[in-house]
Amino acid sequence: xxxxxxxxxxxxxxxxxxxxxxxxxxxxxxxxxxxxxxxxxxxxxxxxxxxxxxxxxxxxxxxxxxxxxxxxxxxxxxxxxxxxxxxxxxxxxxxxxxxxxxxxxxxxxxxxxxxxxxxxxxxxxxxxxxxxxxxxxxxxxxxxxxxxxxxxxxxxxxxxxxxxxxxxxxxxxxxxxxxxxxxxxxxxxxxxxxxxxxxxxxxxxxxxxxxxxxxxxxxxxxxxxxxxxxxxxxxxxxxxxxxxxxxxxxxxxxxxxxxxxxxxxxxxxxxxxxxxxxxxxxxxxxxxxxxx
Amino acid sequence: xxxxxxxxxxxxxxxxxxxxxxxxxxxxxxxxxxxxxxxxxxxxxxxxxxxxxxxxxxxxxxxxxxxxxxxxxxxxxxxxxxxxxxxxxxxxxxxxxxxxxxxxxxxxxxxxxxxxxxxxxxxxxxxxxxxxxxxxxxxxxxxxxxxxxxxxxxxxxxxxxxxxxxxxxxxxxxxxxxxxxxxxxxxxxxxxxxxxxxxxxxxxxxxxxxxxxxxxxxxxxxxxxxxxxxxxxxxxxxxxxxxxxxxxxxxxxxxxxxxxxxxxxxxxxxxxxxxxxxxxxxxxxxxxxxxxxxxxxxxxxxxxx
Numbered sequence: 088x089x090x091x092x093x094x095x096x097x098x099x100x101x102x103x104x105x106x107x108x109x110x111x112x113x114x115x116x117x118x119x120x121x122x123x124x125x126x127x128x129x130x131x132x133x134x135x136x137x138x139x140x141x142x143x144x145x146x147x148x149x150x151x152x153x154x155x156x157x158x159x160x161x162x163x164x165x166x167x168x169x170x171x172x173x174x175x176x177x178x179x180x181x182x183x184x185x186x187x188x189x190x191x192x193x194x195x196x197x198x199x200x201x202x203x204x205x206x207x208x209x210x211x212x213x214x215x216x217x218x219x220x221x222x223x224x225x226x227x228x229x230x231x232x233x234x235x236x237x238x239x240x241x242x243x244x245x246x247x248x249x250x251x252x253x254x255x256x257x258x259x260x261x262x263x264x265x266x267x268x269x270x271x272x273x274x275x276x277x278x279x280x281x282x283x284x285x286x287x288x289x290x291x292x293x294x295x296x297x298x299x300x301x302x303x304x305x306x307x308x309x310x311x312x313x314x315x316x317x318x319x320x321x322x323x324x325x326x327x328x329x330x331x332x333x334x335x336x337x338x339x340x341x342x343x344x345x346x347x348x349x350x351x352x353x354x355x356x357x358x359x360x361x362x363x364x365x366x367x368x369x370x371x372x373x374x375x376x377x378x379x
Numbered sequence: 380x381x382x383x384x385x386x387x388x389x390x391x392x393x394x395x396x397x398x399x400x401x402x403x404x405x406x407x408x409x410x411x412x413x414x415x416x417x418x419x420x421x422x423x424x425x426x427x428x429x430x431x432x433x434x435x436x437x438x439x440x441x442x443x444x445x446x447x448x449x450x451x452x453x454x455x456x457x458x459x460x461x462x463x464x465x466x467x468x469x470x471x472x473x474x475x476x477x478x479x480x481x482x483x484x485x486x487x488x489x490x491x492x493x494x495x496x497x498x499x500x501x502x503x504x505x506x507x508x509x510x511x512x513x514x515x516x517x518x519x520x521x522x523x524x525x526x527x528x529x530x531x532x533x534x535x536x537x538x539x540x541x542x543x544x545x546x547x548x549x550x551x552x553x554x555x556x557x558x559x560x561x562x563x564x565x566x567x568x569x570x571x572x573x574x575x576x577x578x579x580x581x582x583x584x585x586x587x588x589x590x591x592x593x594x595x596x597x598x599x600x601x602x603x604x605x606x607x608x609x610x611x612x613x614x615x616x617x618x619x620x621x622x623x624x625x626x627x628x629x630x631x632x633x634x635x636x637x638x639x640x641x642x643x644x645x646x647x648x649x650x651x652x653x654x655x656x657x658x659x660x661x662x663x664x665x666x667x668x669x670x671x672x673x674x675x676x677x678x679x680x681x682x683x684x
Contacts, residue, residue, distance in 0.1 A: 144572060176574035189569045191562050201555075202562045203573045208555035272574055 095157045095164075097122045097276055097308040098143075103152030105138050105332075112138045114332040116152070120276070120325070122159050125302055125309045127319045129343075130329035131352055136312045137186070138332075140278050143310075144183045145172040156181065158275045159306065177206050182274035184265045186281045192254025196245055196264060199253050200236035203271035208232055239267035243297065259290040263297065270301065276308050277301070283315040291315060295322050320344070328352065381525040384518070386649035387642070392533040392602070394641020395540035399595040400618035401625070401633035402547070403588030409564045409628040410584050413479070416486040417466055419615015420493035421589045425459040425596025426606045427501060430508055433600075444511060448535075455593040462493075463589025464582055472578065490611070497608040505607045508600055536598050543594060544634060547587070551630060560584060564628075613657070617644075620664045626677025635675060639663075 096119035105113040113135045120126040128136045141147045143154060145167070154167040156179050165179035175181050191199050201208070211228030240246045243263040248256060253264060262282060269277055282298075283291050299322055302309060313319045319326065319340070326343045328336040330352040336343055343349055400422050407415040432451035441447045470489045474481045515530030551557035562570040563580045571577045599614070600606055621640045625632025640660050647659040667675065 173571040173574055173576050176572055177576075183572055185569075189566055191565045191569070193565055194558075194561060198558060202558045202570075202575075205555055205559050205562075205573060205575050209559070268573070 095122075096120060097124075097157060097159070098310065099153075099155040099157075100139070101153040101155070103139070103142060103154065104150045105135070105142055105147055106150040111332050113142070113149075116329070116332065116334055118327045118334060118337060120308050120310055122308055123302060123306050124324040125298065125311060125322050127311045127313060127323040127326045128329060129313065129319055129326060130335075133331075134329040134352075135332040136329055137280060139329075140183060140280055140310075140312065143167055143175075143278060144181060145170060145175045156276060176272055176274075180273060180275040181278065182269035182272045182276070183278040184269055184280055184282060186284060188258075188261050188265060190253040190261055190265060190268070192252065194253060195250050196240070196253050196256065197233075197236055197249045199264060199268050200239060200271045201232055203268045204232045204235065235271060239270060242300070243267045259286055259293075262286060262290075262294070266297065266301075270305070274307060276310060278310045280312045281314065282311070283313055283318045286315075288317075291318055294318065298322055381527045382649065385525070385527045386645045388527070388529055388533060389649075390642035390645030391638065392536045392641070393645055394638035395536050396595045396598050396602070396637075397614075397618050397621045397640050398634045398637025399540060399543065399591045399598075400614060401621040401637045402544075402630060403592050404619050404622040405625070405627055405630060405633040406560075406584050406588050408622070410560060410581055411471070411475070411482075413471070413482045414486065414619065415466075415471075415585075415588075416483070416615070417470070417489040417493060418588065418592060419611035419613075419618070420490050420497075421459060421463055421466070421611070422592040422596045422599075422614055422618075423497065423606070423608065423611030424462050424493065425455050425589075425593030426600045426610060427497060427506075427596075427608075428458045428593065429455045429597035429600045430506055430606060433508060433511065448511075452594065452597060455597050456590040459593035459596070460586040460590045463585040463592075466493075467582055467585040472581075490615075494608055494611065501608060503608065505605050507605050510604060511601060532601055536602065539594065539598070543591060547591070548630065550587075556580075556583065617657075617660060620660060623674055624664055624667055626674030629674070629676045629678075632674055632676035639675075 098120040100119070101117050103113055103116045104111065116135075116139070118126075128139060130136055138147065142149045149168050152168070155164045156167055157164040158180060165175075167175055167179060167181065170179060176183075191202065194202065208228060211225050237246070237249075240249055243260070243266070245256070245260055245264060245267075248260070253261065256264065262285075266277075266279065266282065269279075279298075283294055286294060295318055298309060298311075301307065311319070311323065323340055326336075326338065326340055327334060328343060328346070328349050335348045335352055336346045338346070400418065403418045403421065404415060407413065407418070429451055432454045433447070435454075436447040436451060441450065466489055470485045471482045474485055512530075512532040512535060515528050515533070518527040518529055551560065559570065559575045559580050560583070562573070562575065563577050567577050570580070595614075596606075599610070617640055618637065621636035622633045623636070624639060625634070625636025640663075643660050643663055644656045647653075648656040651659070671677075
């Protein structure tokens with residue numbers, strides 16, 4: 088956080104709408120994620136959080152709207168809604184994880200991290216020809232990739248398990264490995280879809296540290312979907328709350344905690360709106376009597 | 380005993396050829412989960428390109444056999460790989476993401492198209508090629524009543540197969556390309572999210588499979604000396620059987636399966652009736668599938684509940 092951050096937001100979502108038939112999964116959603124910040128997207132189930140991610144990473148072509156990504160060191164923004172799936176990772180440098188674990192379970196832990204550096208290695212190996220001939224330029228690049236993988240293994244504490252088959256790791260380690268793998272693609276924006284799902288409290292804390300560490304050292308932005316409020320409230324710089332595909336609140340964790348619209352979305356409408364008329368009046372009278 | 384060794388030699392050479400074709404089936408199945416029924420035709424085209432290549436060498440007057448062989452090999456691999464690439468581009472890629480049966484039907488259509496195309500352009504008659512690699516070793520003593528022959532051609536076939544399989548295994552296990560192929564095989568979506576151009580990886584897979592099939596085509600042209608536009612069908616079926624026998628999706632399985640099919644055929648035709656050699660090969664397949672549905676080296680899929 089020492090160097091002055093690029094004032095342009097890292098990601099700007101403008102009037103994003105995603106329609107499935109007559110259903111609006113996202114309806115005219117706009118928000119921005121700043122450079123080097125952790126932005127959390129929260130909301131009740133079915134609010135459209137994952138749909139936002141799917142639009143960002145090219146799974147869905149948005150019905151309308153604009154998704155602009157501006158990397159910290161460049162002036163030319165990428166328009167994500169116009170790019171093909173793999174280019175979003177390769178050129179715009181957006182990485183993503185899923186709610187469920189999608190490691191390459193048949194490959195080793197190290198290979199999972201190397202495959203994420205595919206494009207750099209492929210370029211160095213001239214489509215594997217140089218790799219086949221074992222040329223020096225390729226060997227250097229390969230060593231660099233292994234170094235980078237080692238760095239991340241160290242960070243997530245899996246150095247000793249580097250040769251394990253990824254599917255044999257315990258659940259919490261697999262979660263961390265997924266984040267490390269995403270980081271090996273050198274992203275400028277890391278999108279995490281419920282990274283704390285299924286983690287125990289201790290692992291959740293470790294995850295917090297890992298994410299704060301990534302933000303501090305790699306100076307990238309993180310976009311986070313999460314239900315675990317101990318994660319969201321502790322590490323987010325900025326929270327966007329969605330309900331029924333629309334933004335209902337936007338602000339710092341403290342603002343969000345006290346926002347009536349958010350409380351309503353999570354806990355349901357105010358009591359007296361749902362209760363039968365006479366009971367609601369009774370409660371109100373009782374409350375007034377007590378107040379006196 | 381001599382007779383047995385002779386059949387073993389014949390079986391291994393035949394098995395090497397089947398193994399090379401089977402790799403194409405197993406790789407394509409592994410990566411996009413479809414059976415490329417046009418792969419037998421790819422092999423047939425490889426054989427035709429080799430034949431044309433040898434005639435071309437004759438025209439150019441290249442009579443040094445190792446050089447001619449090398450040039451024809453390159454030519455066959457190159458041209459057949461282009462066919463493999465084009466087939467994927469035209470017949471399979473537009474259907475990716477539709478129902479599973481669609482590319483399968485498309486593959487059968489492609490197979491018929493290629494057969495007829497070669498029949499029309501090259502004629503329906505059997506094409507002969509004079510023996511190019513002649514001679515061999517006599518392995519048994521002079522007074523034995525049966526002479527075991529190991530021809531130079533058989534040595535070339537086996538050595539070439541071993542070399543290609545080694546290169547191939549190296550590419551798959553050690554290079555970034557192979558790593559990306561294995562990643563695409565396991566989870567195409569995730570691979571593309573890591574910035575891998577999945578379409579290009581799939582094309583490369585077809586190109587690699589086709590190049591190996593071309594080598595098989597070249598070797599068959601040399602081995603039998605006659606080819607026609609229909610050889611792709613039965614060889615394709617056998618190689619497919621080999622891939623299933625070894626465990627479809629598994630590379631060592633395809634090599635093992637090919638070898639086994641070759642051996643079964645050679646021994647059956649050596650000791651029993653040559654007319655029933657295909658029946659024998661397919662019967663073994665049925666038996667293996669009853670007792671080991673995933674094939675010899677295929678891993679059973681364990682579903683976690």
